[in-house]
Amino acid sequence: MLKRRWAAASSSTSLKATSPAVADTVSYRKARNRLPGLAVPKSTTPTTKPPLTFPGQLAQSTVRGQATQKQATAYIHGKKPYDVEKVRRDFPILNRLINGKPLTYLDSAATSQKPREVIDELTRFYSEYNANVHRGVYKISEEATAAYEEARAKIARLINANSPNEIIFVRGTTEAINLVAKSWGTANVGIGDGIILTEMEHHSNIVPWQLIAKERGAHLKYVGLTDDGHLVHDDFHQHLESGGIKLVTMTHVSNVLGMINPVREYIREAHSKGCRVLVDAAQSVPHMPVDVQDLDCDFLAFSGHKMCGPTGIGVLYAKKSILEEMPPYHGGGEMIREVHLYESTWKDPPYKFEAGTTNIAGAIGLGKAVEYVSGLGLRNIQAHEQELTEYAHDRLGKIKGLRIYGPENPRTKAGVISFNLGDVHAHDMATLLDEDGIAVRSGHHCAQPLMDRLGVSSTTRASVYVYNTEDEIDRLVESVERAGRVFKV
Amino acid sequence: MSSIYSEIILDYYRYPRNKGSLPHAQIHARDSNPLCGDVVEMQLEIDEKNTVKDVKFNGQGCAISQASASMLTELVKGRTVDDVRKISKEDVLSLIGGQLTAVRLKCALLSLKVLKTGVYNYIGSTDATKEELSSL
Numbered sequence: 001m002l003k004r005r006w007a008a009a010s011s012s013t014s015l016k017a018t019s020p021a022v023a024d025t026v027s028y029r030k031a032r033n034r035l036p037g038l039a040v041p042k043s044t045t046p047t048t049k050p051p052l053t054f055p056g057q058l059a060q061s062t063v064r065g066q067a068t069q070k071q072a073t074a075y076i077h078g079k080k081p082y083d084v085e086k087v088r089r090d091f092p093i094l095n096r097l098i099n100g101k102p103l104t105y106l107d108s109a110a111t112s113q114k115p116r117e118v119i120d121e122l123t124r125f126y127s128e129y130n131a132n133v134h135r136g137v138y139k140i141s142e143e144a145t146a147a148y149e150e151a152r153a154k155i156a157r158l159i160n161a162n163s164p165n166e167i168i169f170v171r172g173t174t175e176a177i178n179l180v181a182k183s184w185g186t187a188n189v190g191i192g193d194g195i196i197l198t199e200m201e202h203h204s205n206i207v208p209w210q211l212i213a214k215e216r217g218a219h220l221k222y223v224g225l226t227d228d229g230h231l232v233h234d235d236f237h238q239h240l241e242s243g244g245i246k247l248v249t250m251t252h253v254s255n256v257l258g259m260i261n262p263v264r265e266y267i268r269e270a271h272s273k274g275c276r277v278l279v280d281a282a283q284s285v286p287h288m289p290v291d292v293q294d295l296d297c298d299f300l301a302f303s304g305h306k307m308c309g310p311t312g313i314g315v316l317y318a319k320k321s322i323l324e325e326m327p328p329y330h331g332g333g334e335m336i337r338e339v340h341l342y343e344s345t346w347k348d349p350p351y352k353f354e355a356g357t358t359n360i361a362g363a364i365g366l367g368k369a370v371e372y373v374s375g376l377g378l379r380n381i382q383a384h385e386q387e388l389t390e391y392a393h394d395r396l397g398k399i400k401g402l403r404i405y406g407p408e409n410p411r412t413k414a415g416v417i418s419f420n421l422g423d424v425h426a427h428d429m430a431t432l433l434d435e436d437g438i439a440v441r442s443g444h445h446c447a448q449p450l451m452d453r454l455g456v457s458s459t460t461r462a463s464v465y466v467y468n469t470e471d472e473i474d475r476l477v478e479s480v481e482r483a484g485r486v487f488k489v
Numbered sequence: 490m491s492s493i494y495s496e497i498i499l500d501y502y503r504y505p506r507n508k509g510s511l512p513h514a515q516i517h518a519r520d521s522n523p524l525c526g527d528v529v530e531m532q533l534e535i536d537e538k539n540t541v542k543d544v545k546f547n548g549q550g551c552a553i554s555q556a557s558a559s560m561l562t563e564l565v566k567g568r569t570v571d572d573v574r575k576i577s578k579e580d581v582l583s584l585i586g587g588q589l590t591a592v593r594l595k596c597a598l599l600s601l602k603v604l605k606t607g608v609y610n611y612i613g614s615t616d617a618t619k620e621e622l623s624s625l
Contacts, residue, residue: 425551427525428494431593435492443525457526457549486494487552 082380088467090115090372101437104472109255109283109416109463110441111305114369118308121368125361133360134334134351148360151367152350158370159300160291161317168323168350169363172314173282174204176301177249179316179353180278181208183329184299185247188276191217194245196275198223198231198261199453200254203446205280209249223250225453229257229406236266240273248277252284256445256461257406258389258416260284264295271296276322282306286373286465287414288382292317304362308466309369313362316353323349330355373466381466385415388464388473392417395477401489402480405454415464418445421480422489426458432483433460438476493587494552501556506563509545518607522599524592527554529600531607533565533573540569551596553585558600560584565604574608576601578625598625 088094091113096103105113131141133148149164156164170176185208189195195209199222213220221239224232231250239245248270252263267277278299284290285300286307292300299322304313318326328335328346332355337345346352373381393410396402401422407413421429426442433440441461444451451457462476483489514532521528527550536542544566546558561581565573581601582589589597602625609618 425525427527427551427593427596428553431493431553431590434590486492487499 082376082384084384084467084469087376088469090117091467092116092119094467098437098439099435104436104438104475106462106464106468106472106476107439107441108286108306108465108468109461111311112286112308112465113467114310115308115372117372118310118365118368122310122361122365125364130361132357144360144364147364147367151363151370154367154370154374155315158374159285159317160293162293163320165348165350166292166317166320166323168316168318168353169358170301170314170316170353171312171359172303172305173202173280173301174208174314176299176314176316177205177278177280178208179329180299180301180318181212183326183353184276184322185209185212185216187325187327189213189216189218189246192244193218194221194239194242195219196221196223196236196239196245196248196250196270198250199225200229200231200257200259200447200450201249201251202255202280202282203448205249205251205278206449218246221245222449225450228408229254229259231261231266236269240269240275245270245273245275248275249280250278251280251282252290253281253287253414253416254406254447254450255283255416256418256447256450256459258283258413258418258463259406260412260414263297267296283414283416286381287378287385289378298322304366304369307366307369308372309366310359310362313359313366315366318349320349323353326353328355329353332356334358376466384466385464385468386411388468388470389413389415389417391470392462392464392473392476395473396480399477399480399484401484405456405459415468416461417463418459418461420456420459421484422487424483424487424489426460428487429460429480429483432486433476433479436475436479436482438479440476493585493589493593495586498552498556498585498587501559502552505546505555505559507545507559507566508547510547511543511545514543514545516607516611518603518610520599520603520606522550522554522595525551525554525596527551527596527599529554529558529603531558531562531600531603533604533607535570535611538569539571540567541565541573546600548600550599553589553593554596554599557581557585557597558603561600561604570608570612573604574612576604601625 093113094103094105129140129143131144133141133145152164152167155167161167170179189212195213195218197206197209197220209220212218223235223239226232248266250261250263250266253260263279270277276298278301279295279297281290281300281302285302298319300317302315305311335347335352335355337347390410393404396404396417396419399421403420405418420426430440430442443458445461511532511534513534515535516533519528519530527548529546529548532545533541534543544562546562548555548558564576564584578598578601581598585597602622605622
């Protein structure tokens with residue numbers, strides 16, 4: 001019954017191929033091979049394996065980045081101009097004044113703001129069709145179930161999963177990774193096995209692996225970084241060759257440096273050695289087109305609240321064949337087929353992994369958020385953020401004593417800018433910016449190993465999203481300059 | 490607007506008083522603020538009259554945490570251990586002046602927490618003191 005509903009949902013999409021949203025999708029797929037971190041469509045993939053070199057990633061992606069920029073701009077002007085002022089009107093919080101000044105929200109890498117339609121959908125759910133899903137036979141339960149499953153289908157379409165059954169609702173990226181570590185890790189990682197990570201991971205993609213490695217007697221191997229934040233491919237290659245590697249787990253986009261990692265190439269190489277790959281996409285799915293079939297990742301994790309959705313809802317994508325083999329994560333109601341006194345059987349994925357009453361409102365809100373960002377167009381969002389990032393690099397880079405961490409070329413990165421000014425501590429910087437109504441993050445950004453690698457205790461991080469403007473970057477720059485004057489840098 | 494970053498705070502941050510270490514200190518405590526990574530270490534030499542003969546702090550972190558630590562050392566020098574024990578949050582905040590947000594309060598009070606941990610270890614801790622420390 002539910003399967004039929006999904007089938008209906010996806011076939012109705014293909015019928016609507018002329019709708020603007022779908023046309024957008026088609027256009028971005030055509031152009032996607034020019035995007036850094038993304039790849040050529042399957043049909044053009046050479047059947048013979050090209051040599052897996054990672055030649056000066058910076059230089060290569062610079063060229064690709066420029067192509068992206070031109071392509072994106074042409075696309076915007078030719079098709080659908082990105083009207084940031086219109087976008088801003090969708091976000092009620094942007095009307096707030098902080099210390100008498102307009103809120104300048106530059107902390108979307110931590111959590112994004114929410115558009116009116118997502119907020120309204122949550123209210124509508126609770127005031128019109130709040131009910132538990134799947135087992136109720138009454139009207140509003142049917143409505144809630146349909147909305148919940150439609151959200152799953154929307155997410156599947158967003159990341160181009162093969163089926164909505166590959167989408168598991170979790171609390172967020174952290175829980176998604178813990179689910180894989182506990183369920184897949186316990187079943188597949190044994191004594192002496194290895195797990196490859198990178199030095200730029202968020203704590204949420206380090207600690208679950210430390211726990212499972214300790215429990216299973218496995219070991220962790222790290223891919224190091226160059227001074228400007230690129231992965232050292234030789235490390236990766238060596239670790240893979242050392243044998244016994246069961247899993248590679250890495251972030252798509254660094255939450256500190258904004259670095260876009262060439263995950264697709266790493267995945268291909270890992271697969272050639274029979275390893276599974278998890279991609280932490282918390283900082284990529286909200287900001288750029290991500291296609292799980294094209295990447296060919298085995299697992300992909302992301303959070304709803306960083307992409308205009310509510311907090312407490314996120315997604316684990318995994319290939320169907322892998323999900324079927326994985327043991328349950330939590331036991332309880334909803335995830336069972338039959339329960340007897342001493343043993344039980346499980347439902348098929350994704351329900352096997354969704355024990356108890358899930359965050360129904362969150363999932364429905366996330367469905368709305370996916371609709372919202374898809375409506376803006378992920379390529380448009382990426383191009384908009386790219387322009388802002390270049391502008392911010394340009395302006396901040398001119399401030400005496402200011403250091404930006406990560407790639408020097410803003411075209412090779414996403415809209416995350418980490419910096420320090422002289423000896424001004426990041427927390428002091430953030431407090432001074434807050435006096436001007438500017439919200440940025442300061443600290444270690446849940447990436448202490450990366451901070452150690454950079455040789456700093458903390459950085460100030462400004463991150464942009466769909467609603468940010470060049471005026472706001474100007475405000476940031478003025479305020480950073482003021483901080484420099486206060487601290488006499 | 491009135492910034493927390495007064496000339497005085499910045500002066501203590503740039504030119505900290507009583508920074509360093511005391512090899513013969515009877516009281517020695519250290520703590521960090523996991524949120525910011527601020528670290529403060531306090532060392533106190535106590536004489537036979539139970540007064541603070543000398544005091545030094547060491548550490549790294551934001552201007553608020555380091556300036557407040559330095560100011561606190563000036564406040565305790567020459568006082569009795571019992572007086573040091575009675576120093577309150579408000580005493581420290583009035584030294585700093587200005588308005589602090591809840592998160593930044595942790596920076597401002599880290600040095601007091603370290604100082605009190607050291608003092609209570611020296612005079613013998615009770616459950617009530619643990620509660621007081623955890624409220625800082």
